[in-house]
Amino acid sequence: MALADARAICPDLSTRPADLAAEATALASLRRWVGRYAPMVARDGADGLMADISGVPHLFGGEQDLREDLQARLERAGLAATSAIAGTRGAAHALARHGGGVVGEGRLAEGIGHLPVTALRIDQKTAEALARLGLSRVADLIQMPRAPLARRFGPGLVLRLEQALGAQAEPVAAEADPPHFGVRMTLPEPIGKQEDVMAGLARLLERLCAKLALHHMGARRLRLDLRRVDRAMAQVEIGLARPMRDAARIAALFAKGVDEVDAGFGIDALRLSAPVVEHLAPEQIGGGHAVQSDDALADLISRLGNRIGFDRALRLLPAESLIPERSFLLVPAAYAPPAAARQPAPPKRMPPRPIALFPPEPITAASGHPPARFQWRRMSFTTLRASGPERIAAEWWFDDPMWRTGLRDYWRLETREGPRLWLFHTPQSPDWYAQGEFA
Amino acid sequence: MTMRLDLKPRPQTSPDDPLGLRPRRVHEAEGLGRRAFALFQATRHPGPLVWILPAHSPARPLPAGLPDGVSERLLLLTPQSETDLLWAVEECLRAAPVGFVIAEPEKPLSLTAGRRLQLAAEAGRTPGLLLIRQDAGSNATETRWACKAVAGHQDSTLHQWSRIKNKTGTLGTWTVNWHGASAAFDMVSTAAERHQPADPPG
Numbered sequence: 151m152a153l154a155d156a157r158a159i160c161p162d163l164s165t166r167p168a169d170l171a172a173e174a175t176a177l178a179s180l181r182r183w184v185g186r187y188a189p190m191v192a193r194d195g196a197d198g199l200m201a202d203i204s205g206v207p208h209l210f211g212g213e214q215d216l217r218e219d220l221q222a223r224l225e226r227a228g229l230a231a232t233s234a235i236a237g238t239r240g241a242a243h244a245l246a247r248h249g250g251g252v253v254g255e256g257r258l259a260e261g262i263g264h265l266p267v268t269a270l271r272i273d274q275k276t277a278e279a280l281a282r283l284g285l286s287r288v289a290d291l292i293q294m295p296r297a298p299l300a301r302r303f304g305p306g307l308v309l310r311l312e313q314a315l316g317a318q319a320e321p322v323a324a325e326a327d328p329p330h331f332g333v334r335m336t337l338p339e340p341i342g343k344q345e346d347v348m349a350g351l352a353r354l355l356e357r358l359c360a361k362l363a364l365h366h367m368g369a370r371r372l373r374l375d376l377r378r379v380d381r382a383m384a385q386v387e388i389g390l391a392r393p394m395r396d397a398a399r400i401a402a403l404f405a406k407g408v409d410e411v412d413a414g415f416g417i418d419a420l421r422l423s424a425p426v427v428e429h430l431a432p433e434q435i436g437g438g439h440a441v442q443s444d445d446a447l448a449d450l451i452s453r454l455g456n457r458i459g460f461d462r463a464l465r466l467l468p469a470e471s472l473i474p475e476r477s478f479l480l481v482p483a484a485y486a487p488p489a490a491a492r493q494p495a496p497p498k499r500m501p502p503r504p505i506a507l508f509p510p511e512p513i514t515a516a517s518g519h520p521p522a523r524f525q526w527r528r529m530s531f532t533t534l535r536a537s538g539p540e541r542i543a544a545e546w547w548f549d550d551p552m553w554r555t556g557l558r559d560y561w562r563l564e565t566r567e568g569p570r571l572w573l574f575h576t577p578q579s580p581d582w583y584a585q586g587e588f589a
Numbered sequence: 590m591t592m593r594l595d596l597k598p599r600p601q602t603s604p605d606d607p608l609g610l611r612p613r614r615v616h617e618a619e620g621l622g623r624r625a626f627a628l629f630q631a632t633r634h635p636g637p638l639v640w641i642l643p644a645h646s647p648a649r650p651l652p653a654g655l656p657d658g659v660s661e662r663l664l665l666l667t668p669q670s671e672t673d674l675l676w677a678v679e680e681c682l683r684a685a686p687v688g689f690v691i692a693e694p695e696k697p698l699s700l701t702a703g704r705r706l707q708l709a710a711e712a713g714r715t716p717g718l719l720l721i722r723q724d725a726g727s728n729a730t731e732t733r734w735a736c737k738a739v740a741g742h743q744d745s746t747l748h749q750w751s752r753i754k755n756k757t758g759t760l761g762t763w764t765v766n767w768h769g770a771s772a773a774f775d776m777v778s779t780a781a782e783r784h785q786p787a788d789p790p791g
Contacts, residue, residue, distance in 0.1 A: 459669075564740060586651065
């Protein structure tokens with residue numbers, strides 16, 4: 151039904167757009183749950199799951215009981231679902247979308263015979279053509295000879311029919327689970343010494359790094375959960391400046407965190423997981439001078455970031471703005487592209503810029519335009535030379551409180567006392583400020 | 590047999606260069622022009638460059654104004670506490686690939702802290718430069734420089750850099766014309782009184 155028609159019938163109908171991504175995620179988690187019934191579960195279209203339960207039903211007391219168990223659990227979780235069990239994938243698909251139920255062994259033709267032909271996963275055009283010929287039920291198709299059907303409607307219809315009846319094999323293709331990067335270790339006796347925990351960690355890291363290497367991944371964050379004897383959990387989390395799977399280098403970063411953990415009466419289980427991983431292709435080990443230097447620098451950034459915070463180890467990247475404060479970006483070094491990948495700084499064609507920039511500081515006792523004498527930071531200056539003005543207008547598409555005073559006329563002032571300052575004048579609300587210092 | 594790979598980029602200074610900083614040591618610079626001096630030294634030391642300044646310090650380096658090639662290799666650290674700052678300085682000095690470390694501590698360094706930094710610089714073979722406030726120097730420093738900008742005639746950016754403490758050499762004052770874009774500079778000869786009569790012509 152079109153939305154307009156639905157609104158006409160029920161004016162206060164509330165509607166929400168479909169969130170396909172969220173639905174897919176929900177279906178994926180449901181797929182993991184259905185794993186309790188069968189080893190192989192695959193997604194079936196956007197709204198279904200297909201499980202291969204060969205050899206499973208007797209564990210639940212038969213097919214009927216299995217289906218009832220599944221339905222009861224789904225209902226308890228608040229999910230309205232229809233399920234069907236049949237000998238073939240096609241038949242189960244058709245039945246699940248038309249009321250559900252169980253089709254016994256060898257009774258496929260009767261079980262799905264009463265369903266409309268559209269249940270056979272055929273396209274709209276074929277379905278319409280079949281309806282025009284009066285073939286509306288699957289049972290009508292089953293008795294037809296296959297060769298004329300294939301000649302008239304193409305091989306697709308016959309294939310679907312054969313698949314539903316089991317004459318054509320159609321296995322359940324369960325997709326591979328995404329690899330889980332977590333390893334654990336339970337200890338027969340609790341441990342408390344830092345060296346023991348580090349030794350356990352080294353073993354876990356070895357396994358985790360082997361797994362990461364197998365999947366060509368590198369860890370970006372690592373979490374070590376330590377379970378104490380009294381069931382309390384301690385957690386040590388570290389970040390890495392770039393994806394890494396080198397056990398020895400990672401272990402060194404854990405040392406400080408492990409040192410701070412209170413072991414209480416002892417630790418009897420360790421769990422190491424990598425919540426954030428990134429792709430890391432295999433690399434030539436050893437490498438040249440540049441590679442080793444890069445590695446050592448990344449290690450340094452990891453060490454610094456884990457103590458002072460990764461948002462406090464920064465790199466300066468150029469930005470496209472003429473506003474001095476916004477002409478560069480401070481990006482965490484751990485997430486900044488490596489120097490080689492960055493574009494070289496554009497050639498400087500603008501008037502000289504100061505080496506240090508600070509928030510505008512008011513100039514007092516300014517006389518003249520540009521000021522011939524002024525005071526800044528409680529020091530008096532006499533102007534020797536002034537070059538300017540360079541007018542910079544605010545970016546109107548950003549509301550920057552610092553730029554509410556409007557236009558700025560920047561001057562480079564050389565003082566008799568020595569310092570070369572970057573001053574600006576705001577003509578719209580006349581005042582002088584200092585914002586930078588030149589070399 | 591072991592082979593030791595040298596990760597350290599070589600600075601372009603010679604021992605008889607008056608403005609060169611002794612390698613593997615920590616130095617200090619004070620005065621209003623200390624940032625310019627630090628950047629001048631940064632242009633002479635290749636390799637990654639670390640600048641450590643307190644998180645609440647209002648001034649930030651402006652890439653467009655830095656000498657050529659400095660902003661690309663600059664790593665800016667803004668630790669929150671003084672202890673973290675000193676720890677970061679030590680850690681960077683000790684790291685092999687770093688070419689030069691600039692730090693702006695807030696408080697005067699104790700002798701112990703100063704010695705620690707010297708040992709770290711020696712271990713990592715990295716020179717360091719601390720930008721200190723006036724008279725807040727540490728006794729452990731190798732050299733201390735007083736830096737200020739000087740007014741010059743048309744088209745010159747003069748700096749007066751004087752070595753006011755030196756553990757293993759002489760003191761001195763140099764007036765330098767450095768325009769702040771590359772490592773090139775001109776030494777300005779200072780007009781001084783002659784102590785002996787000039788050689789007679791001919």
